[in-house]
Amino acid sequence: MSTGLHTVITPEQCRMARAALRLGVRDLATRSGVSSMTISRFENGHSGGQAVTLRKIQAALEAAGVEFIAENGSGAGVRLIK
Structure with missing residues (x-):
């Protein structure tokens, strides 16, 4: 899912x-x-989450060492950063 220039996590x-x-x-x-x-409600699909909340979650996960891969026809994903 994308909002403007930023990819929002699923x-x-x-x-x-x-x-x-x-x-x-x-x-x-x-x-x-x-x-x-x-976080639990978002992960279980009970709430879409507000953009500001999703950005906080995404930023914390990126700071911990993951990179989010946008949907490109093969499906969105994540990978660990070396």
Whole structure:
């Protein structure tokens, strides 16, 4: 999903990034400043999430070492940064 020049993460990407980093929901909540309930609701598809909230989550995951790959016909994804 994209807003302007920025790619906004999907719930699936959020879960994949957390798994790759071995972060729990509470760990991500602490790092992002977003409540664990909000993260859980987003990852489970119960809330689309506000853009500012998703940017906080994405920034925390990127700072921890993942890169988000935009949808390019093959599907969006994540990868660990060396």
